[in-house]
Amino acid sequence: MFLCDDSAIDFTPQPGVGAPVWCGRAANGETLKDFAATARQVGGRVAAIWGSDERRHGGGFRLHCVFGLDRGHAWVSLDLPADDPVYPDLSGIFPTAGRMQRATRDMVGIASEGGDQRPWLRHGGWPADWYPLRHDAEAEKGARLEFNESQNSNQAPFSAGFPNFPSDYDFVKVGGEGAHEIPVGPIHAGIIEPGHFRFSVVGERVLRLEQRLGYQHKGVEKLFIGADIARGARLVGRVSGDSTCAYAWAYAAAVEAACRVEPPPRALAVRALLLERERVANHLGDLGALGNDAAFAFGLTQFFRLKEDWVRQNASLFGHRFMMDCIVPGGVTVDADAAALAAIVEQCGAIEAAVKELRELYDGHPGLQDRFATTGIIDSNLARELSLTGMAARATGILLDGRAHRQGYTPPPPYAALGVRPVTDERGDVAARVAVRFDEIAESLRLLRTLAVGMAAGDTRVDLAPPAGASGLGVIEGWRGEVLVGVQFDNDGRLARVHPHDPSWQAWPALEHAVMNDIVPDFPLINKSFNLSYSGVDL
Amino acid sequence: MIPLLRHIFRTGILTEPPQPAGADDPRREIDRLHDEILRVLGRALTIREVDAGSCNGCELEVHALNNPYYNLEGRGIKFVASPRHADMLLVTGPVTKNMENALRIAYDCTPDPKLVVAVGDCGCNGGVFGESYASCGAIGNVVGVDVRIPGCPPTPLALMQGILAAVRTAK
Numbered sequence: 001m002f003l004c005d006d007s008a009i010d011f012t013p014q015p016g017v018g019a020p021v022w023c024g025r026a027a028n029g030e031t032l033k034d035f036a037a038t039a040r041q042v043g044g045r046v047a048a049i050w051g052s053d054e055r056r057h058g059g060g061f062r063l064h065c066v067f068g069l070d071r072g073h074a075w076v077s078l079d080l081p082a083d084d085p086v087y088p089d090l091s092g093i094f095p096t097a098g099r100m101q102r103a104t105r106d107m108v109g110i111a112s113e114g115g116d117q118r119p120w121l122r123h124g125g126w127p128a129d130w131y132p133l134r135h136d137a138e139a140e141k142g143a144r145l146e147f148n149e150s151q152n153s154n155q156a157p158f159s160a161g162f163p164n165f166p167s168d169y170d171f172v173k174v175g176g177e178g179a180h181e182i183p184v185g186p187i188h189a190g191i192i193e194p195g196h197f198r199f200s201v202v203g204e205r206v207l208r209l210e211q212r213l214g215y216q217h218k219g220v221e222k223l224f225i226g227a228d229i230a231r232g233a234r235l236v237g238r239v240s241g242d243s244t245c246a247y248a249w250a251y252a253a254a255v256e257a258a259c260r261v262e263p264p265p266r267a268l269a270v271r272a273l274l275l276e277r278e279r280v281a282n283h284l285g286d287l288g289a290l291g292n293d294a295a296f297a298f299g300l301t302q303f304f305r306l307k308e309d310w311v312r313q314n315a316s317l318f319g320h321r322f323m324m325d326c327i328v329p330g331g332v333t334v335d336a337d338a339a340a341l342a343a344i345v346e347q348c349g350a351i352e353a354a355v356k357e358l359r360e361l362y363d364g365h366p367g368l369q370d371r372f373a374t375t376g377i378i379d380s381n382l383a384r385e386l387s388l389t390g391m392a393a394r395a396t397g398i399l400l401d402g403r404a405h406r407q408g409y410t411p412p413p414p415y416a417a418l419g420v421r422p423v424t425d426e427r428g429d430v431a432a433r434v435a436v437r438f439d440e441i442a443e444s445l446r447l448l449r450t451l452a453v454g455m456a457a458g459d460t461r462v463d464l465a466p467p468a469g470a471s472g473l474g475v476i477e478g479w480r481g482e483v484l485v486g487v488q489f490d491n492d493g494r495l496a497r498v499h500p501h502d503p504s505w506q507a508w509p510a511l512e513h514a515v516m517n518d519i520v521p522d523f524p525l526i527n528k529s530f531n532l533s534y535s536g537v538d539l
Numbered sequence: 540m541i542p543l544l545r546h547i548f549r550t551g552i553l554t555e556p557p558q559p560a561g562a563d564d565p566r567r568e569i570d571r572l573h574d575e576i577l578r579v580l581g582r583a584l585t586i587r588e589v590d591a592g593s594c595n596g597c598e599l600e601v602h603a604l605n606n607p608y609y610n611l612e613g614r615g616i617k618f619v620a621s622p623r624h625a626d627m628l629l630v631t632g633p634v635t636k637n638m639e640n641a642l643r644i645a646y647d648c649t650p651d652p653k654l655v656v657a658v659g660d661c662g663c664n665g666g667v668f669g670e671s672y673a674s675c676g677a678i679g680n681v682v683g684v685d686v687r688i689p690g691c692p693p694t695p696l697a698l699m700q701g702i703l704a705a706v707r708t709a710k
Contacts, residue, residue, distance in 0.1 A: 125636030125673060132672050141672060161672035164636050186641050189620035191588045191601050194638055215637045218592050219673030238667055241596025241692065285602070298543065304606035305553060311603075321694065322596060361543055535594045538635075 009035055009076060017262050018253035019402055019412045019475040020072030025079070029113075032065065032078050033088040039067045039074070040093050045387030047073055047475075048484045048501035049090070049100035051108035053134045054079070057491075061085040061110045064486060064499070066473065068389070071408040075473050075486070080110055089115035096386050096506045107133045107221065121214045121538065124167035132222050133497075174200035174208050182520065186215040190524075193534035197523075204519040209512045216538035224498035229255055229466060232495050233328045236485060239500045240536035241322065245271075245278040246478030247485065247500055248327035253412075253474030254487040255329035259464045265456040267331035268414045273344070273451050274323050274332075276444040279479035280351070281310050281322075283437040283444075286531050290434055291362065293525040294371035302358055306351055313347055331461030341452040348445045348452075359438050372431035376514040376526030379428050386513075387506045390481020391440065392530055395433040397426035402477035414456075418447055430529040466493030480504065480533065502536030554610040572699045573614045580706050583615035587625035587649065591642045591678065592635035592668075596692040597659040601629065603695045616702070622646075627654040627705060629698075630682075632662035634675040646682040654705045656686045658698065663687040685709075 008031045011022035026032040036046070047066040054062050060082035067074045078087060089112040091098035101112040102120035109131035111117070122128065130144070131137060141161065174181075179202050186194035196212040220239060224232055236251040237244045249271050256263060263271075284307040291299020311321040318326050318334045326334045336344070362368060378388075380396040393400055400406075401422035403415040410416055423439040425432035471488040481503025490496040511530050515523055554569070576584070588601055604611040605618070612618070619625050622645045634642055646655070657678035660666035665676030678684050685708050688701035 123637045125639075137672075161636065164639055166640060186638065187589055187645055191590075191598055191618060193590050193593070193595055193598065194641065215641070216590075216592055216635060217637050217673050218633055218635045218668045219671040220668065222671065222673075223668065235667055238594040238596065238691075241594040242599060244596070285599075298547065300605075301607050302546070302550065304603070305550070305608070308603060308606045308608050322599065322692070324596070324691065357546065361546060364542070533595065535592075538637075 007035065007038070011074060014075075014257050014473065015260055016253070016257040016472075017268070017413055018257055020409070021075055021257070021473045021475065022072065023075045023473075024077075026076050029078065029088040032063075032076060033090065033093070035074075035076060036065070036067065036090050036093045039069060042069070043384065044069045045384070045389070045506070046090065046094035046097050046100070047387070047389075047482060048486070048499065048505075049097055049104055050486065050499035050501070051104040051110045051133070052488060052497045053108060055082050056135050061108060063087050063104070063110060065090070066484060066486070066501075068387070068482065070406070073473065073475055073484075085110035086113050089113055091115045094387055096509050099509075100505060107131060109134060118170055121217045123214055124165035126162045130162075132219060133225070135225075169212050171198045171210050171212070172208070176202070178202045179207065195534050199520060199523070201520060204521070206515050206518055206520055206523070209515050209523075211508055211512060213508070213534060214538050216535040218539075220539045221497075221499060224495050226490075227495050229329050229464065229495070232487075232498055234325060236498065236500055237324050239539065240502060240533040242282055243278065243478045243480060243483060243502075243533065243536065244322055244324045245274045245327055246476045246483040248325070249275060250474035250476040250483045250485040251487065251498070251500070252327055252329040253476065254472040254485045255464065255474075257472030257474065258470035258487055258489055259329070259467050261330065261462055261464050263331045264459045264462060265413070266335075266458045267460045269451055269456050270332045270334065270336060270460060271327050272414050272418075273336060273448060274318070274326055275476065275478070276448050276451070277310070277314060278323065280441055280444050280448075281307055281314070282479045282531075283441050284310060284355075286528065287358075287362075287434065287437055289528050289531075290372075290430070290525065291368065293528050294368050296365065296368050299358070299362065299368075306354055309347070310351065313343065317343065328461075330464045331459070333461070335460050336452070336455065341455060344452045345449050348448050352442065352445050355438065355441055362434070369431065371522075371525060372434055373429060375430045375522050376518060376529060377427075377429045378510050378514050380426070382513055383428075383510065386510050388481075388510050389506060390477070390503045391436055391479065392433060392481065392507050392510060394422060394424045395436045396428040397424050399424055402475060402482060414451070418450055420447065430525060433529040468493060478503065480531070481507065500536070500539065502533050504532040504534075504537050507532050508537065553607040554613060568696060569609055569699065572696075572703055576616065576699075576703050576706055577614060579703070583617065584627060584702075584706065585617050585619045585625050586627045586629050586702075587619055587622045587645065588629045589622075589631070589642060589645050591630055591632050591638045591681075592674065593631035593659065593661060597631040597662070600692045600695050600698060601631075601658070604698060609695045609699065611699070622648040623650065625649050625653070627656060627702070629656050629658055629702075630662055630678045631658045632676075632678050633665045633668045633670075634678060634681045636673050636675060639675055639681055642678075642681055652709065654686075654709055655682055655684050656688060656701055656705050657684045658688050658701070659693055660689055660691045663689050666691065
């Protein structure tokens with residue numbers, strides 16, 4: 001087979017024009033574990049893990065594991081019995097699988113045998129033996145609430161569901177003379193999403209950081225169940241607001257693969273325009289914020305000015321500053337006429353010149369470079385160990401970009417024809433993540449101009465018929481890294497299960513490593529250099 | 540240092556002074572809002588932003604308030620690190636159950652008389668996420684709200700108008 005000759009799993013390629021995906025079923029847990037071990041050996045990574053409830057169709061539960069391999073993605077599913085849904089722990093092979101497994105247990109109630117069993121997304125808002133993504137969860141919740149209300153009249157003033165109890169979390173303790181803890185969050189000092197960081201420090205040196213996330217968990221995955229395709233598109237565009245185009249495209253690609261529909265070439269070109277504009281907007285903002293976190297307010301002012309110009313053009317050309325709801329299954333809801341394309345080309349030139357000048361100022365500023373260089377280092381071995389993707393992985397020297405050709409891999413259109421030049425930097429520190437952002441802005445501006453000049457003619461949307469029982473997986477290289485969306489349809493053509501996966505799942509653990517042995521005051525800078533999503537992983 | 544200063548000088552001041560022409564120019568509107576907020580309030584305003592469960596879209600626009608076009612801090616309206624230093628809580632939502640308690644604590648830590656502004660469709664009414672086992676929905680379901688700013692996300696101008704509306708309610 002495509003991974004190794006003696007693979008016990010039969011794979012079939014997913015149809016369509018999306019990123020290459022092979023689908024297969026593991027006969028049992030050992031087969032899955034063997035496949036994971038082989039994937040790790042050949043340099044593969046765990047791309048996503050989620051679970052689904054198949055009991056309505058006479059089955060039990062199903063575990064879905066996606067592995068990223070040289071030639072594309074392998075989507076392996078494993079059926080689990082309804083009465084004893086357990087599977088082998090994969091966190092010994094892929095450490096970052098641990099949190100995904102814990103979330104899968106919290107959501108669907110299927111558990112790994114061994115490994116970390118602490119809850120992840122469930123804090124105190126619902127009982128430990130109640131699983132929100134099970135089909136019978138709603139009915140069961142009604143029965144339990146009735147019981148609770150009669151038992152307990154002293155409830156919180158508002159209760160959408162179960163009573164909300166405070167929860168303890170068993171952080172790993174660091175001992176030794178002078179070692180102490182600094183708890184931070186969930187509400188952070190800046191304008192940023194909530195999460196909890198537990199630093200164990202000696203003096204100002206960080207010995208260990210442990211993250212506790214889940215504060216942004218708002219039940220997104222449950223809302224997909226029973227929704228139609230259009231409602232799903234609105235939801236997926238709000239999984240992580242800064243990556244709305246990446247999520248919308250990944251979802252659209254998954255639905256289109258399931259429906260066996262290919263979007264028209266012009267729709268794909270417009271999608272790439274939107275995705276590259278999203279990348280540039282975020283990189284501009286991050287470069288400014290990174291300057292600011294190193295006390296270089298000039299950088300914030302200058303880059304935020306450029307970002308504002310950029311998102312204002314989004315609004316004038318596509319009707320929304322962040323281009324929400326522009327990409328839908330079947331195509332796009334917006335188009336770019338000749339005048340719009342000319343405006344894009346013109347602005348690309350202006351931004352390129354301004355960024356080039358600012359880069360010289362950043363590179364030539366000793367104080368700034370002193371803060372950036374050798375701060376928050378991760379090397380490529382660690383990045384591989386943690387299945388890291390995207391900008392942060394490329395900043396350790398790993399040449400992995402879903403938009404670019406590599407041996408055995410052809411990127412999906414329109415990127416196949418664009419000849420994307422992936423950017424890497426081997427230093428692995430904040431300076432590298434800054435440099436990769438600068439270079440990626442330049443490359444995206446080049447791509448935008450190429451797309452604008454050679455825009456394909458034709459329609460921008462095709463009709464879709466919701467297929468009964470079909471499934472699909474979409475993979476998109478967002479600005480942060482690899483965004484995946486897995487979609488399953490029910491027999492009535494409604495969504496049975498949608499799982500959006502953010503690259504931050506793999507990058508949060510990398511951040512824990514990056515701050516080790518740096519000083520506490522460097523944490524905001526290191527954190528910003530990754531700029532990870534909370535909402536995207538908390539769902 | 541000299542190239543840096545040259546760059547600052549060449550960029551100039553982007554927050555434009557009042558202009559007679561172009562009534563629909565957003566910059567003119569920004570300036571009018573600045574003046575009015577300060578006139579109504581008569582002093583500086585400190586804001587603590589709390590993300591109680593948003594998708595981060597609203598935060599992108601709150602960040603934009605500090606870019607040189609909107610320049611909120613330039614007019615004495617400042618985002619602060621602690622609710623104890625704040626006159627106003629600017630809250631995005633929906634309020635997740637996992638953030639419900641933290642939001643209540645932040646609210647209690649904000650000195651009276653305090654203003655609470657609910658930001659975005661989700662903050663106003665739960666938005667696409669609504670109320671569920673994991674979501675309390677609107678900010679108003681958890682803490683008292685003075686002004687609601689709809690939008691997905693609301694633009695920086697809408698945010699400034701909402702902040703002005705909240706300041707007016709306080710007078």
